[in-house]
Amino acid sequence: MSLVVKHKRLLAWVEDVARLTQPDRIVWCDGSRAEYERAIQTMVDEKLAVPLNPDKRPGSYLVRSDPSDVARTEKRTFIASQTPEEAGPTNNWAEPEALKKTMRGLFRGCMRGRTMYVVPFRMGPAGSSLALIGVQITDSPYVVANMHLMARVSSGVLEALGEDGEFIPCLHSVGKPLAPGEKDNGQWPCAPLEQRYIAHFPEERTIWSYGSGYGGNALLSKKCLALRIASVIARDEGWLAEHMLILSVTTPQGAKRYMAAAFPSACGKTNLAMLTPALPGWKVELVGEDIAWVRFGADGRLYATNPETGFFGVAPGTSAKSNPNAMKTIEKNTIFTNVALTEDGDVWWEGIGYEAPAGRIIDWKGKEWDRTGTAAHPNARFTAPARQCPVIAPEWEDPDGVPISAILFGGRRPSTIPLVCQARDWNHGVFLGSIVGSEVTAATLDQKAGTVRRDPFAMLPFCGYHMGDYFRHWIDIAAQSSADKLPKIFMVNWFRKTKEGKWLWPGYGENGRVLKWIVERCDGQGKAVETPIGLMPTVEAIDRPPGVSEADLAELLSIDREGWKAEVESIKEHYARFGAKLPQELKAQLADLEARLATA
Numbered sequence: 001m002s003l004v005v006k007h008k009r010l011l012a013w014v015e016d017v018a019r020l021t022q023p024d025r026i027v028w029c030d031g032s033r034a035e036y037e038r039a040i041q042t043m044v045d046e047k048l049a050v051p052l053n054p055d056k057r058p059g060s061y062l063v064r065s066d067p068s069d070v071a072r073t074e075k076r077t078f079i080a081s082q083t084p085e086e087a088g089p090t091n092n093w094a095e096p097e098a099l100k101k102t103m104r105g106l107f108r109g110c111m112r113g114r115t116m117y118v119v120p121f122r123m124g125p126a127g128s129s130l131a132l133i134g135v136q137i138t139d140s141p142y143v144v145a146n147m148h149l150m151a152r153v154s155s156g157v158l159e160a161l162g163e164d165g166e167f168i169p170c171l172h173s174v175g176k177p178l179a180p181g182e183k184d185n186g187q188w189p190c191a192p193l194e195q196r197y198i199a200h201f202p203e204e205r206t207i208w209s210y211g212s213g214y215g216g217n218a219l220l221s222k223k224c225l226a227l228r229i230a231s232v233i234a235r236d237e238g239w240l241a242e243h244m245l246i247l248s249v250t251t252p253q254g255a256k257r258y259m260a261a262a263f264p265s266a267c268g269k270t271n272l273a274m275l276t277p278a279l280p281g282w283k284v285e286l287v288g289e290d291i292a293w294v295r296f297g298a299d300g301r302l303y304a305t306n307p308e309t310g311f312f313g314v315a316p317g318t319s320a321k322s323n324p325n326a327m328k329t330i331e332k333n334t335i336f337t338n339v340a341l342t343e344d345g346d347v348w349w350e351g352i353g354y355e356a357p358a359g360r361i362i363d364w365k366g367k368e369w370d371r372t373g374t375a376a377h378p379n380a381r382f383t384a385p386a387r388q389c390p391v392i393a394p395e396w397e398d399p400d401g402v403p404i405s406a407i408l409f410g411g412r413r414p415s416t417i418p419l420v421c422q423a424r425d426w427n428h429g430v431f432l433g434s435i436v437g438s439e440v441t442a443a444t445l446d447q448k449a450g451t452v453r454r455d456p457f458a459m460l461p462f463c464g465y466h467m468g469d470y471f472r473h474w475i476d477i478a479a480q481s482s483a484d485k486l487p488k489i490f491m492v493n494w495f496r497k498t499k500e501g502k503w504l505w506p507g508y509g510e511n512g513r514v515l516k517w518i519v520e521r522c523d524g525q526g527k528a529v530e531t532p533i534g535l536m537p538t539v540e541a542i543d544r545p546p547g548v549s550e551a552d553l554a555e556l557l558s559i560d561r562e563g564w565k566a567e568v569e570s571i572k573e574h575y576a577r578f579g580a581k582l583p584q585e586l587k588a589q590l591a592d593l594e595a596r597l598a599t600a
């Protein structure tokens with residue numbers, strides 16, 4: 001590399017890590033196309049990546065991971081703050097020095113036989129006041145290629161760092177040293193599960209990840225930096241780092257309004273971010289589909305920025321019906337992981353919208369698929385550049401971010417929670433965010449099917465500090481502005497079912513009808529009535545989609561009093577986890593809800 005790195009702390013860190021991990025060689029990354037191609041070619045040479053048919057998927061590759069390394073491993077994810085109280089009841093805590101000692105033992109010699117890449121990257125558009133610089137050391141060419149798509153990797157970042165600029169050190173190894181002459185030879189490298197650690201040191205703003213090469217465990221820019229570490233920085237500096245999509249809605253009159261929305265995993269967040277509204281004349285464009293960094297502008301409004309540059313989306317279930325814009329985004333230049341390979345060199349997965357084609361299909365484990373079981377892993381992914389999305393908003397890289405009119409919270413709730421409800425004010429909105437949850441389906445987690453897994457603000461796996469302090473931060477941040485400038489907050493639920501188990505709402509493009517009411521509410525229009533749970537649209541206020549009867553809509557907008565009373569009890573249990581850190585304001589909101597339900 002022609003650039004001379006003058007940053008002493010960075011150079012010393014890279015030298016220390018090299019001494020510890022003992023790679024064969026060190027490569028400083030510059031973010032160039034040639035470097036991306038070299039990383040991919042390294043995987044192809046090692047039989048870790050398969051080029052797809054260029055007539056079907058130009059510039060695209062398929063990678064298969066080890067069956068033990070297919071998702072974020074929350075059990076192996078740690079917040080190593082000085083005290084357990086700082087990490088709070090929802091995070092795994094580890095004593096930082098003890099964890100470092102254990103991990104240093106694992107890192108010792110772990111890059112033998114491999115290349116150590118030094119990947120400088122920026123999160124956030126150039127010129128953004130929130131942009132953060134990270135440097136990831138990794139021994140995975142898969143990580144290098146994915147980081148090229150997901151973050152702004154460039155040698156310019158090193159120049160910007162100068163001699164002593166701030167950066168977040170992100171150390172990663174797959175944890176599979178190679179003996180002399182040994183090759184990966186088609187074996188996805190990773191360490192046994194019990195040796196994996198995804199460790200965050202919030203006070204030091206440092207990340208160490210060992211043993212996994214997959215997704216959020218290994219692309220440290222994403223969940224580790226842009227959420228867990230950034231949430232701590234945001235708390236300290238008075239902004240918000242959130243697990244939220246950002247979209248714009250343009251009305252038939254040409255008015256553009258921006259919204260941010262938090263949903264737990266598997267609630268159609270990416271689909272909503274790329275929505276094609278069924279309502280004629282309405283348009284949705286995407287600014288971000290996973291993470292939003294949000295801060296107040298000089299005008300007192302909240303502005304949101306997408307720190308990333310690509311999508312790491314779940315493939316199964318993505319189809320021309322559920323998300324036509326995602327399907328167009330991934331037509332080319334995409335890395336697919338753990339999907340099935342068709343005989344003609346294309347990809348396939350369950351829920352792609354058409355039957356698996358005839359001929360030999362290789363499943364995600366690399367075996368010929370016998371057409372029983374799933375051909376793609378349920379958490380199979382595509383990594384694609386955001387700029388390829390046909391509905392990317394032209395302003396998605398605006399360094400100032402976009403002004404947010406509405407914040408939406410949603411979950412997968414077959415009962416009780418109505419289609420949409422507006423918070424009475426900011427604190428009531430924070431209350432709605434704090435009780436987000438999804439109904440547990442069979443075989444998810446250790447919980448009983450039918451119970452609600454609470455995932456406050458959809459941040460349960462991503463908040464880098466005590467969740468009670470996080471609630472406090474959301475309440476306090478409002479003081480930076482005035483009530484008239486703050487976004488309106490809404491709770492939505494696309495997943496209501498009848499008692500007989502029939503969907504009450506068609507979802508997908510029809511969700512645009514709910515966004516329309518939200519826009520109208522933000523603009524001081526749209527009919528709403530006061531109810532014990534918040535402001536609700538009247539049946540006439542929502543444009544009714546074809547196939548939804550007036551009675552269905554009335555049910556979607558009704559208040560299930562008994563359901564809500566049970567909900568209050570469940571919220572009490574959820575809140576009990578936070579002990580003395582639960583803000584008084586949220587306790588008051590819950591008491592208020594209970595009283596309204598009793599008297600109304």
Ligand code: OXD
Nearest residue numbers: 072216264265290312
């Ligand atoms: C993701 C997640 O992968 O939220 O984005 O799990």
Ligand code: MN
Nearest residue numbers: 243265290291
């Ligand atoms: Mn996510």
